[in-house]
Amino acid sequence: xxxxxxxxxxxxxxxNIILMRFxxxxxxxxxxxxxxxxxxMGFAVTFVMVLASTATWTLYNLVLYPLGLEFLQILVxxxxxxxxxxxxxFYLKKAAPALYMSMGIYLPLITTNCAILAVTxxxxxxxxxxxxxxxxxxxVALGFMLAMVLLAGLRTRVRTSAIPAFLRGNPILFxxxxxxxxxxxxxxxxxx
Amino acid sequence: MKRSTAVFLQGLxxxxxxxxxxxxxxxxxxxxxxxxxxxxxxxxxxxxxxASEFIISLFRxxxxxxxxxxxxxxxxxxxxxxxxLVMKAYFPDLSQAMGVFIPLIVVNCIIMGRVEAxxxxxxxxxxxxxxxxxxxxYTWVLVGMSVVxxxxxxxxxxxxxxxxxxxQPILFFVLPPGGFLVFSLFISLNLFLKKKWxxxxxxxxDPEGGN
Numbered sequence: 001x002x003x004x005x006x007x008x009x010x011x012x013x014x015x016n017i018i019l020m021r022f023x024x025x026x027x028x029x030x031x032x033x034x035x036x037x038x039x040x041m042g043f044a045v046t047f048v049m050v051l052a053s054t055a056t057w058t059l060y061n062l063v064l065y066p067l068g069l070e071f072l073q074i075l076v077x078x079x080x081x082x083x084x085x086x087x088x089x090f091y092l093k094k095a096a097p098a099l100y101m102s103m104g105i106y107l108p109l110i111t112t113n114c115a116i117l118a119v120t121x122x123x124x125x126x127x128x129x130x131x132x133x134x135x136x137x138x139x140v141a142l143g144f145m146l147a148m149v150l151l152a153g154l155r156t157r158v159r160t161s162a163i164p165a166f167l168r169g170n171p172i173l174f175x176x177x178x179x180x181x182x183x184x185x186x187x188x189x190x191x192x
Numbered sequence: 193m194k195r196s197t198a199v200f201l202q203g204l205x206x207x208x209x210x211x212x213x214x215x216x217x218x219x220x221x222x223x224x225x226x227x228x229x230x231x232x233x234x235x236x237x238x239x240x241x242x243a244s245e246f247i248i249s250l251f252r253x254x255x256x257x258x259x260x261x262x263x264x265x266x267x268x269x270x271x272x273x274x275x276x277l278v279m280k281a282y283f284p285d286l287s288q289a290m291g292v293f294i295p296l297i298v299v300n301c302i303i304m305g306r307v308e309a310x311x312x313x314x315x316x317x318x319x320x321x322x323x324x325x326x327x328x329x330y331t332w333v334l335v336g337m338s339v340v341x342x343x344x345x346x347x348x349x350x351x352x353x354x355x356x357x358x359x360q361p362i363l364f365f366v367l368p369p370g371g372f373l374v375f376s377l378f379i380s381l382n383l384f385l386k387k388k389w390x391x392x393x394x395x396x397x398d399p400e401g402g403n
Contacts, residue, residue, distance in 0.1 A: 178372035
């Protein structure tokens with residue numbers, strides 16, 4: 001199996017960022033009330049994640065690493081992501097108002113989404129090449145969308161079911177996630 | 193009840209950042225596979241939130257309204273970097289075990305939320321008390337979860353064998369699905385405690401007046 005495909009599948013299924021690594025849980029719980037919204041959020045995350053990975057990878061390998069400034073990684077990455085999201089928002093508002101209307105509301109939320117920051121750190125600590133870091137970020141983002149869509153679908157079912165009183169409200173969401181996560185563990189043997 | 197007591201207490205149960213407000217969940221679920229990790233993460237998190245709320249409350253009159261968010265982020269990121277480097281230097285094993293979750297404190301919504309909603313408007317003592325309360329609320333859930341998960345998933349607490357050798361560890365609890373399940377039970381427990389708390393004489397009106 002080519003290495004890029006391995007990275008992609010591992011990010012999408014085996015090490016699913018939400019179900020297996022618990023990163024990005026806030027939007028996962030907060031924004032998954034219906035399937036359509038989850039898909040919108042998923043695309044916005046994909047877009048920002050790829051953009052953030054390219055920008056931070058380039059900056060780290062061309063500026064921070066050669067100058068020995070690796071310890072500034074956290075500070076620099078979060079600032080890049082925040083300003084990037086802001087720029088994208090301005091650009092979309094002006095250039096593609098229709099897209100902005102459908103995606104724009106998710107963008108500010110994404111700045112503080114730990115999934116984005118985690119992926120940029122992963123790219124550095126796993127030693128990905130430029131191309132691999134793009135593949136990895138697409139895989140992670142699609143995995144994020146998959147988990148959100150699954151939960152959104154389950155939530156619409158749960159609304160009309162009889163749930164034990166002590167699990168009503170938020171606790172049941174985590175029981176559902178637990179069950180989905182169990183099924184995702186089945187993917188563990190996918191890659192040798 | 194004095195306001196400062198109320199400010200301190202509300203983070204424990206009534207406004208528990210993890211179980212009630214449901215923010216900053218990532219680290220809580222990921223690192224609670226062992227008690228040592230749970231304690232380490234709680235300490236790191238409490239330090240960053242107390243330090244950030246202190247500094248931001250101290251300078252709240254100097255920070256311009258329009259650029260406050262980037263300033264908050266830089267302050268939080270500075271403290272997170274300190275914790276990250278200290279842990280790497282003195283507790284390399286712990287730092288290795290928690291991996292990416294220490295740097296991720298910087299985007300932990302609990303800190304950003306409290307700084308924005310509380311520290312940027314309140315006096316320094318109140319901000320520090322609020323941070324301590326939130327930190328403790330975070331800590332008890334994290335330590336509680338890690339005790340349950342390590343005990344059932346590994347038969348140990350802090351690496352010391354507690355359950356008899358004949359006990360077959362339930363691996364489920366240290367795997368990711370177990371984290372979700374244990375957390376759902378902790379939310380349930382916290383909702384129960386909140387209900388009891390509000391019924392008891394301790395139940396105080398929200399110090400911010402509303403709700």
